[in-house]
Amino acid sequence: MAIIKAIMMPPLPELRSKTMVSDRDFRFRNTCSLKSSVRYLKRANSRSPSELGHSMAEIETSSTETAAAGTVIGASVPLTGVRSAKKLATRQTLLDAALRLMEQQSLSSLGLREVTREAGIAPAAFYRHFADLGELGVALVEESLGSMHELIRDIRTPDAETEDVMRRTVDVVVAHVRANVPHFRFVARERHGGVAAVRAAIAAQLDTFIDELVEDLKLQPESEGWDSQELRVLARLYVNVIMLTVADLLDSGLENPLEEARIVAEALTQLRLVTVGRLHWPTDRP
Numbered sequence: 611m612a613i614i615k616a617i618m619m620p621p622l623p624e625l626r627s628k629t630m631v632s633d634r635d636f637r638f639r640n641t642c643s644l645k646s647s648v649r650y651l652k653r654a655n656s657r658s659p660s661e662l663g664h665s666m667a668e669i670e671t672s673s674t675e676t677a678a679a680g681t682v683i684g685a686s687v688p689l690t691g692v693r694s695a696k697k698l699a700t701r702q703t704l705l706d707a708a709l710r711l712m713e714q715q716s717l718s719s720l721g722l723r724e725v726t727r728e729a730g731i732a733p734a735a736f737y738r739h740f741a742d743l744g745e746l747g748v749a750l751v752e753e754s755l756g757s758m759h760e761l762i763r764d765i766r767t768p769d770a771e772t773e774d775v776m777r778r779t780v781d782v783v784v785a786h787v788r789a790n791v792p793h794f795r796f797v798a799r800e801r802h803g804g805v806a807a808v809r810a811a812i813a814a815q816l817d818t819f820i821d822e823l824v825e826d827l828k829l830q831p832e833s834e835g836w837d838s839q840e841l842r843v844l845a846r847l848y849v850n851v852i853m854l855t856v857a858d859l860l861d862s863g864l865e866n867p868l869e870e871a872r873i874v875a876e877a878l879t880q881l882r883l884v885t886v887g888r889l890h891w892p893t894d895r896p
Contacts (some may be wrong), residue, residue: 637665700729787860
């Protein structure tokens with residue numbers, strides 16, 4: 611019986627009180643495995659507090675050095691870099707899977723398990739990347755519209771002619787839509803869809819386009835006498851024409867060159883009409 615008692619491990623709280631191990635001494639649990647922790651506790655019964663403290667200092671020093679290096683022991687690839695790359699790859703896999711599924715349905719009708727099944731990952735892994743499907747939808751909006759800001763901004767140089775800016779803007783939009791059809795189908799469907807966070811994200815992106823265009827319009831001589839609200843209405847008209855053009859392309863223009871040419875010509879006509887209205891806007895308006 612005495613032998614049995616000697617080899618039986620007491621509960622962890624008893625070990626801690628008998629060996630007088632401090633809270634600091636137990637911080638090794640953050641860096642050691644469970645098996646290592648148990649072996650450490652077994653050895654703690656036969657060691658003095660001073661010896662235990664010395665050992666813990668060595669463990670903490672080693673752990674700090676490893677964390678600072680950010681590498682896997684015995685490997686030359688940075689741990690943080692590998693993890694970040696894998697996390698980004700999994701995140702993109704989820705976004706791509708959701709886009710494929712939404713070719714046939716809306717975001718509000720999509721299930722989280724549908725997305726993870728399509729992506730080939732466990733449902734629990736979804737929450738490492740997005741809080742819910744609404745947040746995933748917001749990320750898709752950023753991918754779809756956020757990437758266009760710089761493309762269009764580069765067209766609107768101070769010395770560019772209005773006609774040239776309009777033509778090049780339409781050309782860029784058509785090319786971008788053609789290269790990213792699933793993204794823009796998603797935006798067109800969800801702009802007035804059932805997920806509030808996504809509707810708000812789309813509206814925010816369009817507002818950003820408007821804000822950027824207002825800043826450019828302010829610098830043009832034709833804007834003399836226009837107040838900020840009028841310039842914002844004008845910018846919104848231009849942006850609305852572009853969004854209607856995107857919708858028309860998605861409906862019928864991408865597979866038919868003649869239809870695409872018609873849509874492009876109509877878009878340019880609408881942009882020109884807005885510009886003509888701007889040039890003839892009365893200066894003595896109330």
